[in-house]
Amino acid sequence: MKDDETCEVLVVDKAKVNHAREELEKVDIEKMAEFYKAFSDTTRLQIIMALTVEELCVCDLATVAGVSISAVSHQLRYLRNLSVVHKRKTGRKVYYSLRDEHISTILNTVKEHLDET
Amino acid sequence: MKDDETCEVLVVDKAKVNHAREELEKVDIEKMAEFYKAFSDTTRLQIIMALTVEELCVCDLATVAGVSISAVSHQLRYLRNLSVVHKRKTGRKVYYSLRDEHISTILNTVKEHLDET
DNA sequence: TCGATACTTGAATGATTGCGCAAATATAAC
DNA sequence: GTTATATTTGCGCAATCATTCAAGTATCGA
CATH class of the missing domain: 1.10.10.10 (Winged helix-like DNA-binding domain superfamily/Winged helix DNA-binding domain)
Known part of the structure; x- marks a missing residue:
């Protein structure tokens, strides 16, 4: 069930993708990026x-x-x-x-x- | 000796300006800004x-x-x-x-x- | 009131940057 | 060998951005 799916802008490893997605949902990416931009x-x-x-x-x-x-x-x-x-x-x-x-x-x-x- | 000099892109408070300048000389501004840009x-x-x-x-x-x-x-x-x-x-x-x-x-x-x- | 000082602001501009596209590279399977 | 997959890369362009310029506001001293 791992690595045997094709990629094609789809997903290679669903579990990993979902796990990463959960992490991203916890924060306001837009706001964070804006903050870093202040220092950039x-x-x-x-x-x-x-x-x-x-x-x-x-x-x-x-x-x-x-x-x-x-x-x-x-x-x-x-x-x-x-x-x-x-x-x-x-x-x-x-x-x-x-x-x-x-x-x-x-x-x-x-x-x-x-x-x- | 304070606030009685004119501004004109010169300096209002020399002591403060020099103090701030020393702080900036300690770091590589260019490198730091580049790093923050990665997150921006x-x-x-x-x-x-x-x-x-x-x-x-x-x-x-x-x-x-x-x-x-x-x-x-x-x-x-x-x-x-x-x-x-x-x-x-x-x-x-x-x-x-x-x-x-x-x-x-x-x-x-x-x-x-x-x-x- | 008038002029000088200290800062703000909007428009214009030149530079930078993020991404789409198409071609290129690398690896695996056949 | 060929073909498919996974990623990289250079080019080009639209969008964004930092700065300049000129005009504006606000405050102070004369």
Whole structure:
């Protein structure tokens, strides 16, 4: 009953396929992929990592990331929509910070993984 | 000495900027972003999550992810180049698995984070 | 009120990317 | 040898994306 069925975009091993499917049904793939995408661009990743240290205004974030004010602003909106960063306005300055410390934990887990290779 | 300099793509708070810069210099941003990108596409994420359960052949991966054989194969090459997956060939079938268990750890950390929102 | 500063926003653009398609490769069965 | 199966690969294109530019809003000092 194993490996004797043809493939043809059908199934080779039904049990394994169903097992894997169950695993996928438990999570919101779309949402997860979106979250990872937040970290998948160098500008956004630099913004996020800079904010693990401390709160920064838009102007300083642009300097740190080495891109234009407009570019950071666009990416900050992106990260705001994903609830990754938090906005705090004082006068005409806008300070950004990470919405919660889980982000730092995730960053460190990945950092350690990459160091081990 | 604080907040009294103009912005103009220069710096508002030099100390903070330098502090953030030091943090960024410690890591390879390019490499990290590339790693996150592996998880940022729904097809790739489905492949990776399916492989946390068990080894699967290309055909079954296509079924589980709900995409064509060609599409999975393209993405598997991508993941192979990033050393995320491992290839094992038996006869004319090719079985893929995750290269190490760190991946599962990372996936779980993020999964928990998203559940808490 | 006026001008300068700090940031946001929408449209335009060039680059990247995911996937379909068709051809190619590799292995197994006959 | 031929044929069928399983996967890989290069090309091309549509869709997505990151950034620039220019115009917009908001706040402060004069």
